Amino acid sequence: MIEYADEASFLAHYNRREFDAPLLTVDPVLFTYHQAQLKVLLVKRSAYPERGLWGLPGGFVDMANDQNLEDTAQRKLQEKTGVSPPYLEQLYSFGSTTRDKRGWSVTVAYTALIAYQECAAHIETVSDAQWLPLEHLDDLSLAFDHRQIIDFARERLRQKALYSIVPAYALPEKFTLPELQHLHEVLLGKVLQKKSFRRRIEEAELLIDTGEKRSEGNGRPAALYRMKEGSGGYNFVRNLEE
């Protein structure tokens, strides 16, 4: 699928063809956790439509190279971040006549998580992509229905924080339990009981104590954990609070 610089060139092409099917895109919502904030990766759009607005790092299916929808999501993220996120899961599909001014369109949205450090360097070199804190998003005008999609992804991630440790994929390979707990607290919008939080994680046996410690400030150093492999993105711990 072709990108158009402006409406005129889009219409020039559009009118020559039979567009009898909706436009189809894939839009990944990539989250990370950095400086005690939840952030989302957005791209400044350089082409028609919605040119100049921030939007999700998505795009059209490459029918020659993508084998399935997840391939497309993976490829778009690779283009913007230089790496493949350790967590990628389909979120929801949004389709209507109104969400894209070009007409009937459908986007298959994905939720993805990655450690900030994992791709910070690459993102700084790719000038059009940027991590934006979710709290600051209210002031921003986003392309298409991308705000709704981000809200949807955010809500789903909140749910996951209740009964899984999926959010841990937004942390570096090795992380401490206080870090993970704080991330969950940000997602849930409330403080959690230390004891309950740790009890559940311990009983679910999803983390491995690396034996290493790390002291953030002046207090007692926290133990560093890593995710047990094979859990593969679906790390259920039953209810984590609420």
Place this chain on the structure above:
Amino acid sequence: MIEYADEASFLAHYNRREFDAPLLTVDPVLFTYHQAQLKVLLVKRSAYPERGLWGLPGGFVDMANDQNLEDTAQRKLQEKTGVSPPYLEQLYSFGSTTRDKRGWSVTVAYTALIAYQECAAHIETVSDAQWLPLEHLDDLSLAFDHRQIIDFARERLRQKALYSIVPAYALPEKFTLPELQHLHEVLLGKVLQKKSFRRRIEEAELLIDTGEKRSEGNGRPAALYRMKEGSGGYNFVRNLEE
């Protein structure tokens, strides 16, 4: 989008056009509960491809009339059953090069529930549609990846039976708690504790006692309940067993 009688007529059209986007369909999985069995609505395909096989009652978006994806799902179900199901929720989108022999294709699947009586009459008049018990599906060859989609929907419905009374939408407007419990037992594949089941439903306050009774066999008659309105498809009861 056009239907083709066979491969030749499909290719004739296909070759005259620029198909530079995946085919996009919507496929609802409509369940009901009848004679102590979970059943799914399937249609015998009369057109290319997969002609002669049973498949989901889906189809292409009608860009002139459908405002969004849910409209498409609703319309296809209306065509086959004559009514709108009280429960309709997007399930998942399946997209790959391989799922349809015509090439890259995407389907947005929906889960729907309806009472058997609600549409039994209409379905008997529409010769190509039929309720098939899920247990008998193993022997059947289904079109495309429709078996996978049904399995997916079935699994999601099982999850819902754990923490909601969404399955109640597969029952008539008025139903008894033993009926609902048995439906949940079928979905979960195990017997449930009567007391726990009823306790949760009572505490969630999602049902209204109509005051009427109905006696199935010879024992004590069961109270008839109806769903409290406004719950609108998301009737959480926390964990219902397991």
Place this chain on the structure above:
DNA sequence: TCTTTTTATTGTCTTTAAGACACTTAAAGA
């Protein structure tokens, strides 16, 4: 070095939800 401060980690009592299972109630039929 000793004490204070800070943060991580654990112990344990209370509260809440779920499971098990016996008991009561209301009908049908002999």
Place this chain on the structure above:
DNA sequence: TCTTTAAGTGTCTTAAAGACAATAAAAAGA
């Protein structure tokens, strides 16, 4: 009336979560 059948309730036990105090390990300052 007595038995059978299925609906509906009481209540004890078990398991999970919440609250919160206590302990442990570090840094910083006296």
